[in-house]
Amino acid sequence: MPRLDDVTRGRILHGGDWNPEQWPEETWQEDVRLMREAGVNSVTLGVFSWSRIEPRPGERDFGWLDRLMDLAHDHGIGVVLATPTASPPPWMGRLHPDTLPADADGHTELWGGRQHFSHSSATYRRLAAAITEDLAARYAGHPALTLWHINNEYCTYDHGDEAAARFRTWLRHRHGTLDALNTAWGTAFWSQTYGDWAEVLPPRRTHYLKNPAQLLDFRRFTSDMLLECFTAERDIVRRHTPHVPVTTNVMPLWSGLDAWRWAEEQDVVSVDLYPDPDDPFGAQHGALVQDMTRSQARGPWMLMEQAAGAVNWRPVNRPKPRGLNRLWSLQAVARGADAVCSFQWRQSRQGAEKFHSGMLGHAGPDGRAHQEVRRIGADLARIAPHVAGRTVTAEAAVLHDWHAWWASDQEGGPSRAAGHAEILTAWHRALWRAHVTTDVAHPEHDLTGYRMAVVPRLHLLTDRAADNLVAYVRGGGTLVCGFGTGVVDEDDRVRPGGMDERLRALFGIRTLHEWWPLEPGATVETAGGLRGTLWSEELEPDGTADETLAYRGGELDGLPAVLRKGRAWYVSTLPEPDDLRNLLGRVAAGAGVRPVLDGLPDEVEAVRRGGLLFLLHHGRDEVAVDVPGTHRDLLTGATVTDRVTLGRYGVAVLAP
Amino acid sequence: MPRLDDVTRGRILHGGDWNPEQWPEETWQEDVRLMREAGVNSVTLGVFSWSRIEPRPGERDFGWLDRLMDLAHDHGIGVVLATPTASPPPWMGRLHPDTLPADADGHTELWGGRQHFSHSSATYRRLAAAITEDLAARYAGHPALTLWHINNEYCTYDHGDEAAARFRTWLRHRHGTLDALNTAWGTAFWSQTYGDWAEVLPPRRTHYLKNPAQLLDFRRFTSDMLLECFTAERDIVRRHTPHVPVTTNVMPLWSGLDAWRWAEEQDVVSVDLYPDPDDPFGAQHGALVQDMTRSQARGPWMLMEQAAGAVNWRPVNRPKPRGLNRLWSLQAVARGADAVCSFQWRQSRQGAEKFHSGMLGHAGPDGRAHQEVRRIGADLARIAPHVAGRTVTAEAAVLHDWHAWWASDQEGGPSRAAGHAEILTAWHRALWRAHVTTDVAHPEHDLTGYRMAVVPRLHLLTDRAADNLVAYVRGGGTLVCGFGTGVVDEDDRVRPGGMDERLRALFGIRTLHEWWPLEPGATVETAGGLRGTLWSEELEPDGTADETLAYRGGELDGLPAVLRKGRAWYVSTLPEPDDLRNLLGRVAAGAGVRPVLDGLPDEVEAVRRGGLLFLLHHGRDEVAVDVPGTHRDLLTGATVTDRVTLGRYGVAVLAP
C-alpha cells in the first residue's frame, strides 16, 4: 500500500487548499510565485469544484484544472487532488431532489451552502462515482499528482426515506432478524416492537425521548454510510493509480465518524485542526487531536487543514498572535505530522469563508501572517531531513471510542453535563500538563506496549474491551479508569449492577449503589484534599482494594472516591485539573512512565520524535529550560549546552 | 360508585409499575418473590403493552398477561390494570398516519418514542376502544384485578386537520354561532373575523402574536379531547366491571389538563409526583401536589408514580439521599394518600428510561435504595390500619384554576416573568412554612367550610367565581388575594378598569392605573419593610379600606401595596418568601387558622390525618419537637411524652 512517505520523500509537506477558480488566471501566476517564496511544496486542488468541472449534467470541463496541474508541476509543487463530491452543483439538487438530505423533522437541506448530499442517495453515489472516474482517468498519469483527497470533512446526516431504506439494510446486516433487532433495541419497553421491517425508521420527531439503541445504531449507520461513500471513490481512484495514496480529512473531535474504523480504510490519515487562538488550552486541544491522529495513522500523518489566522465560524473570531501559527505548526510536526497544510492558500474575497484567514490573507504578501507562513516554510525545510518519517513513542495511552461517546452523550442519562469529549480532554490535559507523552488507543487494541493506560470514560464497553482491560492489568499494565465506565454493553444495554462485573472485580467494588452526578460548578471533597467535579458515585468496596481515598462530607462521606487494587485504579469523580494532574503524575511515576524531561516549566511542552527533542514554549515571557548535555538546535543551527532559552512562542528542535 | 377504599380495604397500597415483558419469564418469579419481601401488595400491569398484546393489526396475544395476572394473584398482589393506549404499536402509525399528531408547524410526531397518538383521530379512538374492550372482557373476572388505569399521563397536543375539525365542533358547542365565536375571540381586531367555519383552525404558525382567546379555547379543547379519550375507555371497562374503580395518572403541575374537571370523571384520583431531590423545597412541591390531589379526590387518593431514586429527564439527575424516599412516601400518606407506588418496580436495562431509578435498581436487591423500599413497605403495613381511608382537614384553601393559568401564561401580557405556577407555589410555600394545612380549591367551589381562602393569582375569573369570593367574605370568610386577579373574564376579555369591579369594591380600590411588573431580581419596598418581587401596581384607593401598607420609594411611593377592607386583603406584589409567610401567618391568626402545632422547628412538617399526627423532618440534623401529652409512635411502637426526637429525615406517626 502506498504511504505518506511516498509523498513526502524526506520533506515535510507545506501548503494548503488552493481554490484559484475564484480568481482570473493572472492571479494564478502570482500564486505560484508566492508559494515558492513561502516554501510551499504541496497544494490541494479540486475541493468543491464540481460545478466547475461539470457545469451542466454530463459535461466535463477539465481545461482549467489541466492548466493548474501543469502550473503546479512546473513550479515543483505537488498536488493533492480532491474529488469534488462534497458540494454538488445546483443542477443536481434541482434535477435530482433525491440527492438531498432531510433532517429528523423532514426538512430538506438544499444547495446554496455546501455538503447538501445524502450519503444514502443512489443517484448521488452514481454521479459522484462518474465524476471521480473521469477525474482519476484524466490525472492518473499527471506528474503533479501526489495524493488523492476524497470529498471533504464528511459530516452529514440524512433521516429521509432513502436513508431509511439503507438503514434497514444496514440493520439487517447487523442484527440479522427483526426479532434480534427488537431484542437489541429493547423495544418491549414503550410498545416499540417492530412487526415489519418497513416500520423501522431513522430517528425522527417523536413526542418524547427516542429509543437510545436506535439512536446509537443510527450514529453507527451514518458513519458507515459516509465511509461507503469514501471507499467507493477511493476504489475508483485506486484502480487508476494503485501507487498513489488516498486520504480524506477528518475532524476527530467532531463526533460523527468512527475515526478508528475510517483510519483502516485510508492510506494516509489526515486531519483538520482549528484550536481557538484565545483558548489558554488551545495547544493541548491540538496535542490531543495530534496524538489521536498519529495513533490512528500508526506513524506519520498529515495536517490537512489549519488556519494561518482567524477562522470565521466562532461567535468572535480572534486571529493568531504573532508566532502562534509557527508554534502550533511545529507542535504538529513534533507530534508526528509530516505535512503542515492550511485552509486555504489565498483568502477568498467572496463566499461564505471570506473572513476565514488564508496563508495569503487580505493584507497580501506584506501581511504579518503571510510573513510568518514564509518563516514556517523555511523552518520546515530546515528540519525536514531530520524529522520526516520518524516516529513518536509513548509509554502511556488514553483510551477512546466513538461508540462510547455516542452512547454516553444521549438525552435521558444521569447527567447532560458530563460530556464525553470534555472528560476525554480533561484527562488528556492532565497528562499533557504532567509532560507525559500519550498515544490514544481503542479499548480493544493491544495495550501491552504501554506501561500505563487511562480510561477517561468509556460508558459503553464491549465484552472484548472489558476482557482486554482486565488482561492488560493482569499482564502487568497499570490502568487508571474514570467514572461511568462499563455502564452499557455494545447494544446500549445496562450491565447488571450498573457497571461491568469484571471491572468491579478489577477495582474491588462490590456494589455501585447510585450515580451522583454533580451540577455544573459543584464539587465534592475527599479525605486526601482532592476535589471532584461533574460526577461522584456511591460505591461499596468489596474489601480487596489495596488503597482507597474516601469522600469527605456530604452524602458520600467515608465512601471510596478512588480505589486502587494492585495496578488498577478507579476514580469515581472528575478531579479538578491540578488534582487530576497530580494523581496521574503519581500513578505514572509508579508505572515507570516518566515525563519527557524533568523540571520543565509549566508553559513548555516537550516531545521526542525520532532522536529529536522538540521544546515548545506556549507562553510569551522568556523561559529557560534545562536540557542536560549538548545539542544542536536545527532551527537556528546553534549549539546549546545544558540550557535552552525560549522567547515568546519559541521553539527549539534539538538534535543530539 | 366504586372507590379507592374498595381497593385498599384497610391497607395502604405499595408497589408500582411492573413491566416484566422486558425480561425473560424466569425473572418474573424473582420479581414476585422480592415484591413480597418488600411488602408490595399492588402492581400496575399493561402500561405501554399495546405492541405486545397486538403485535399485528387485529391479533391478540394475552397469554403473557394471563400468566402475570395469575402470578400476581398467586402471591397476593393486586393488579392495577392499564389500558395500553398511551403508545400505539409502530404498525399503527405506518398503516394509519391519521393517528399521528402534528404540531403548530405541521411537523408530525412519529412512533419511536411514546404517546404518538392524536386525541382527535377517529381511527386511533376506534382501535383504542377495540383493544380496551378485549382487555376488559378478558380480565373482568380475574381475581387479581383491583383497579383500572386508563392510558398514561395524558399530555399530547394535536394541531392537525382532524383536530381542526373536532376543534370546530367543540367551538360550535361552546359558542353556538360563528358570530358568537367572533365576538368571544374579539376577531374584529387585526381583521380576523371568520366568515365560514372552515376558516377556523387550531393555533398554527403565524407571523406575529396569535389570537389569545383562540389559544385559550385550544387549551380547553385539548383538555376536553383527552378527557373524551379517557371517558371512552373508562366507559368500556366500567361496562365490564361496574364494581372496579377507574383512574388515570395526572401530572397536575403540568398545565395541560383541567384536573378539576378530570377528577369528576374518575373513581379514584391518582397522581405522578417527581420533586427534585436536590430542590430545598422539594418537599413543599410535593405537599402542594398532594394537597391539590387530595382536594380533587375529596378523600384518599393514590400516589401512582414516584421515583425510588433519580429520574432521567433533568439535565443533572440526582438520586434520593438515604431516607428521602421513605420521608416523602410517608409525607404523601400524611397528606391523604392511601397508595404509595413508584415507576417502576424493576429498573429497565434498555430503552429510554433505563437511567430512571426503579424500586429494584441496577444495584439489585442489596442496593441501598431497594433496602429503603423494603423499609417503606414495612412502615406502610404498620401504619395502614390506623390511616387508610382517613381524612385530612384543612381550615385554609388555596385557590387555583387551570383556565386562569392558561389565560395568564400567554405571550403578550404585562410580564412573561410572572408565571402562574411559580406564584401558586410561592403562596402555598408561605403557608406550608407557617405550618398551616391547606386544601386547594376551585374559585367557584363552596368555600364556606374554610376560615381563610387565599388567591395567589387568578388572572381569569368568571362572574360566578367573582360573586363567590365576594359572598365568601360577606359570609365571614377571610380572603387574601394576590395581584393580577380578576383581570379577564371567561373569554379572556379584559374587565373594565383592568380588574373586576366587584373585587375593586371588595378591597377598596377606586382605580387601577397601571400594572408595574418588575424585572426578574428587582424588588419594591413598602413602608412596613415588606419587599415585593415580580409585580407591583399603581392603585388609587377609594377610601374605604381599613388598613393599607404603602409602597416606599420609586414611582409608587405612598400608594397602597397592600389593602385590607374588613376580612378582604389585597396584595399587589409578590412579597419575598419570609414576608409572605409572615403576612399570611398574621392573617391566618386573625382568621382563627392555627398552625398544626405550635413551636415547630422550621424543618419539621406536621400534618394531622384522622386522629394521627405526622411529624416529618426534612433536615439532616437531629431535632426535638414539643408535642404536649403522651402518644404512641406507630412506626416504632414507642411511647413518647411531650417531646419527640427526629433524626435525619425522621418521621413519627403519633397516635393519641
Added chain:
Amino acid sequence: MPRLDDVTRGRILHGGDWNPEQWPEETWQEDVRLMREAGVNSVTLGVFSWSRIEPRPGERDFGWLDRLMDLAHDHGIGVVLATPTASPPPWMGRLHPDTLPADADGHTELWGGRQHFSHSSATYRRLAAAITEDLAARYAGHPALTLWHINNEYCTYDHGDEAAARFRTWLRHRHGTLDALNTAWGTAFWSQTYGDWAEVLPPRRTHYLKNPAQLLDFRRFTSDMLLECFTAERDIVRRHTPHVPVTTNVMPLWSGLDAWRWAEEQDVVSVDLYPDPDDPFGAQHGALVQDMTRSQARGPWMLMEQAAGAVNWRPVNRPKPRGLNRLWSLQAVARGADAVCSFQWRQSRQGAEKFHSGMLGHAGPDGRAHQEVRRIGADLARIAPHVAGRTVTAEAAVLHDWHAWWASDQEGGPSRAAGHAEILTAWHRALWRAHVTTDVAHPEHDLTGYRMAVVPRLHLLTDRAADNLVAYVRGGGTLVCGFGTGVVDEDDRVRPGGMDERLRALFGIRTLHEWWPLEPGATVETAGGLRGTLWSEELEPDGTADETLAYRGGELDGLPAVLRKGRAWYVSTLPEPDDLRNLLGRVAAGAGVRPVLDGLPDEVEAVRRGGLLFLLHHGRDEVAVDVPGTHRDLLTGATVTDRVTLGRYGVAVLAP
C-alpha cells in the same frame, strides 16, 4: 407633491389609531367626545379592517366606515385613512393559499395573527389593489380625509416559490446575466455556480453557511418587493386624490427596509417609535430614530405610533412613569415632528394587543395616563403655531446605510458581537450626550453642508460612497470613521487589503494586518487612557498621519488605535461611552461644531427648532439650566431670564 404641511396647516397633529370596530357604536360617541377633550385632531382609521370591509370575497361593507368618517369630521377630527392590506381576512388564506408566505424551512405563515401575506403573491397584490381602489374611490371626496396610510409596518419575508420567481426577475434586473450573477455572488466558491436561472432560489435551509451575497441580495429584494406593494397602493390612491399626501409607518431600527429608498417614495415620512421606558437611554434611542426620520423626510415628519404607557411585546412591559409620555412627545416635536400620534386611542379589551396601552387605557378617562394625554394635547396646541413646519438644523451628520447593516450582520464574519445597530447607537449616543445635534445621512449624500460627518461603521461601502467621503474631507469636512468600514464593496466582495484603499490613504494606513474583535466585556487600552470595546485592529501606518493614539499592552501594543490625517480620523475600536463622547466632543470642537448650549447638565437635552430652544429634562430631580438672555416659555407663558428650572421630566420651549 402634497406635503405634511398640507395636513397640519399650522397645527401639530395629535391622535392615534382608532379601531372602533371593536366596540358597539355607542362607544364611538364617547370616543369622539373624549378625543375633543384631549385635543385630538387626527385619527387613523382602517388599519386591519379588511375582514370588516370585505367579510366575504368581493363583498364590500363601507357603511360603518362612512359613519366613522362622518363622525370624525363632525367633530373636527381629520382622518388618516389606512388601506387595510396588512392583514388579509381568513377567507383569503383559505381560498388562496398562494397569498401566504413561507419561511426558509418551508413553513407557511397562516392567518390567525396578522401580516400573513406574501409580498410576491400576484393574487394578494390583485386583491389588495382591488380593495384599495374601492376605498380610494369611496373616500376621495370625503372632507375628513387628510392623509393616506398604506398598509402597516411592512416587515415580512417570503422564501416560497412565487417569491423565488420574483427574486429571479429582480436578480436579472440587477445583474443582467446569469454569468454576472455568478460573478457577483462568487459562486465559484463551494461549487455554487448556477447554470440555469431556475436553480436560483431565495435562501433556504442549507447544511452550513449560505452564500452571503445571496443573503444580501435577498434583503434588498425583500425591501424592494415590499416597496412595490407600497407604491402599487400609493399610485391607486394618488390617482383618486392627487392632493392628499401618502405615507406608511416605518420602524427604522428594525432592519428590513431600506428606509432611505422608501422615503423617496412617500409624501410624508412617518415612523413608529417604542423606546423602553425602563431603558436609561430610551430618550437617546428616540433621538436617533427622530434624527433619522427627520433626515429622511428632509423636513417635518410624523410620529405615527408611540405608546401612552406600556407595550406588550417585551418580556416585562413597564408603563411610562408620570410625565414621560409628555416628555418624549415633546422631544419628538423638538426633533422635527409635526405629528404626535399613538397606537391606539382606546385600549383593546380583546385580541393580541389588549395589554398594549392606549391613549384611553383600561383605567378609563380618570386614568393617570389619559390625564397626561390631555395635557399633551393642550401643550401641542399651545406651541403649534410657533413650531409647525419649522426645521431643525444640524452641523454634524451620522452616516448610516441599510445595505451596510445587512452585509455586516451576517454569520461568518469576524464577530457576531459587533452589531451594526448597536455601534450606530453607541456613536449617536456619544454625540447626543455631548449635546451635539445630528442629522443622519446616507454615505452617498451630499455632505458638504455639514462641518463634521461620523461613520459609526459602514462595513459595505460603494465606490461612490468612498469617493464621496474622500471628497468631503478634501472639501474641508471633518470625518470620523469607526472600525470595520469599507471592508466590502456593493456585492459584498472584500476590498483588496481588507479595507478600501481610498480610505486607507485618507487615514494614513499602509496595511490592515488583522481584525482583532473582542469578546463581549473585554477591553483594550490606549496610551491616552481611552478604552476600547468590541473590536480592535492590527494596523500599520504609512507615516502620513498627523496624530496617532497607540494601543497599550496586549498584542497591539504600540500600534495605532486612532489615527488622524488632516481632518480625517480613524478609530479602530469602539471606545467606551465616556471616551467616545470625549473624543467626538473634541473633534467636533475642532470642526467648529458646537453643543446646542454650553454648560448643559448631563440629563438635559437641548434642541433648536426654528427659532425655538427646547429643553428636555430626562431626570427626576430638579435642575437649573443657564440660558443667557430673556425668553418666553411657550408652555407656561412665563418669561425666564438667564436661567430655567426644570422639574421631573420637565420641558421648556423657549422663544426669544
